[in-house]
Amino acid sequence: MIFITFLVIIMLIGAIVACIFKDLLSAAIAAGIVSLIASILFYFLQAPDVAMAEASIGAALTTAIFVFAIKKTERYEENEKDN
Amino acid sequence: MRRIISFILLIIIFVGIYLALTHIPYAKDKMKVSKHYINNGIKENGAANIVTAVVLNYRGFDTLGEVTVLFIGAVGLGMILFGSRTNSKDRTPASLILTTGCRLLFPFILLLGIYIFIHGHLTPGGGFQGGAIIASGFLLNYLGCLKRPVKENGINAIESLAGTIFVMIGLIGLLYGGYFLLNFLPKGVLNTLVSGGILPLLYIAIGFKVGAELAGIIYKLME
Numbered sequence: 001m002i003f004i005t006f007l008v009i010i011m012l013i014g015a016i017v018a019c020i021f022k023d024l025l026s027a028a029i030a031a032g033i034v035s036l037i038a039s040i041l042f043y044f045l046q047a048p049d050v051a052m053a054e055a056s057i058g059a060a061l062t063t064a065i066f067v068f069a070i071k072k073t074e075r076y077e078e079n080e081k082d083n
Numbered sequence: 084m085r086r087i088i089s090f091i092l093l094i095i096i097f098v099g100i101y102l103a104l105t106h107i108p109y110a111k112d113k114m115k116v117s118k119h120y121i122n123n124g125i126k127e128n129g130a131a132n133i134v135t136a137v138v139l140n141y142r143g144f145d146t147l148g149e150v151t152v153l154f155i156g157a158v159g160l161g162m163i164l165f166g167s168r169t170n171s172k173d174r175t176p177a178s179l180i181l182t183t184g185c186r187l188l189f190p191f192i193l194l195l196g197i198y199i200f201i202h203g204h205l206t207p208g209g210g211f212q213g214g215a216i217i218a219s220g221f222l223l224n225y226l227g228c229l230k231r232p233v234k235e236n237g238i239n240a241i242e243s244l245a246g247t248i249f250v251m252i253g254l255i256g257l258l259y260g261g262y263f264l265l266n267f268l269p270k271g272v273l274n275t276l277v278s279g280g281i282l283p284l285l286y287i288a289i290g291f292k293v294g295a296e297l298a299g300i301i302y303k304l305m306e
Contacts, residue, residue: 048207049208049209053212057211060222061222065304069304
């Protein structure tokens with residue numbers, strides 16, 4: 001139970017950090033960490049099918065596709081103008 | 084001003100979702116459909132993994148829709164990236180350790196993916212998971228060795244063929260018993276590799292299709 005709480009806290013930190021970062025590469029990797037921990041939690045919740053899909057698609061391929069897309073566009077997010 | 088309005092809207096949505104979720108009983112079987120799946124799923128399909136029976140038989144048409152959505156995504160990515168091909172000859176080749184490592188690992192990753200989608204009706208896993216593992220093998224091979232084990236035309240051919248086979252199996256069911264994706268083959272003995280009727284065949288088709296689609300997306304992005 002303590003282990004699951006620890007994982008959920010790290011997952012929350014990763015999700016918040018992925019929203020805050022201006023460096024999109026770091027944000028993509030933080031989103032990958034969220035997916036990886038989600039797959040571990042799915043395994044603990046006795047859903048191994050979903051855990052495998054989340055680990056292979058969410059953590060591996062989505063992160064790779066994000067990295068390629070960042071490489072083709074820009075790495076840093078521009079500042080929004082407040083009005 | 085805009086931030087305050089969006090914050091108020093967020094709070095309203097949060098309160099609405101909270102009020103709706105507190106009325107839903109958690110982890111109680113109120114649905115007759117799920118009871119039917121759990122009680123009769125193994126008997127009706129002959130597959131030891133009930134999740135596979137639900138995904139491919141009771142909800143088989145939805146699976147066809149999911150595969151179609153993935154196909155449309157790949158086609159849209161190809162349309163956006165069409166014409167933006169850069170010359171990839173100026174890349175430095177990787178070291179000997181990296182090339183040897185990815186050459187050695189690639190067959191084992193393929194083997195794991197194929198094992199997962201062939202045993203989809205017996206153990207956890209299935210076509211989507213196995214296909215994604217195969218595509219990650221292609222990703223490793225392209226990142227490490229800058230090589231393509233299958234040409235792009237071959238990948239397109241595999242994808243189209245697998246999709247056609249899925250629809251053909253469904254149409255045979257329609258001719259045989261009256262509805263799409265009917266499980267027309269004999270069920271076999273439970274917990275053996277040849278059991279579950281058409282479910283292994285469908286998962287093999289989905290595995291090849293998903294693997295080819297995701298590998299095609301990686302090829303298009305790496306160019």
